[in-house]
Amino acid sequence: MQSLRTRAIVLRRTNYGEADRIVQLLTPTGKHSVMAKGVRREKSRLAGGIELFAICDVVISTGKGELGILTSARLVQFYNHIMEDYDRMQFAYAVIKLVTKASEMVDEPEWYDVLSEVLMGLDAHSIQLELVQAWFYVRYAALLGHELNLYHDTAGDTLVADGQYRYDDTDQGLRLVAGGEIGVEHIKLLRLTATKPLQTLAQIGGITGIVGDCAVLARQHAAV
Secondary structure: OOEEEEEEEEEEEEEEOOOEEEEEEEEOOEEEEEEEOOOOOOOOOOHHHOOOOEEEEEEEEOOOOOOEEEEEEEEEEEOHHHHHOHHHHHHHHHHHHHHHHHHHHOOOOHHHHHHHHHHHHHHOOOOOHHHHHHHHHHHHHHHOOOOOOOOEOOOOOEOOOOOOEEEEOOOOEEEEOOOOOEOHHHHHHHHHHOOOOHHHHOOOOOOHHHHHHHHHHHHHHHOO
């Protein structure tokens, strides 16, 4: 019987039978559905290692069917502070749902990196929720092949420093308009969300007044 040891994030847990669970895991190499036998029993050694909002170290053995068998699980990092804030917790659930569905359409190992980064950002309350949201939606759209163009407007012209822009749902990009709410500082921050990790972005000062607009625009483009 072959086995795989890997880091994993729990996407879904479904009760099965009297004491088992089917667990869907996201790993650096893709998704795995596994059977966690006896995990709902009081003294199960597996139960504490497959929490939501956590990075787990798991060992998966090959089963007879499509399901693997979870033979070992322990927590590496439990992001328990997410549950202390309702909005952060709800966004964490929303991201897990979106990543679960998106990874079925686009088999991309970066989904694990994106989800682990979001969980870290939501756990650190010093990082603004809107910044985590903007970062996620920009990355989410890009991984689905729908990257936000942050260098040219909908007319194909280069974005200019003194221009004012608005997101155009029809053309799915930035349109130059008088009195638009998106300016050069918004564009700079959005470009950084596409290239920098959250911990780096959290060190940038003076973004409180624009990060909310960036999160709204990024979500519009991601169409969620």
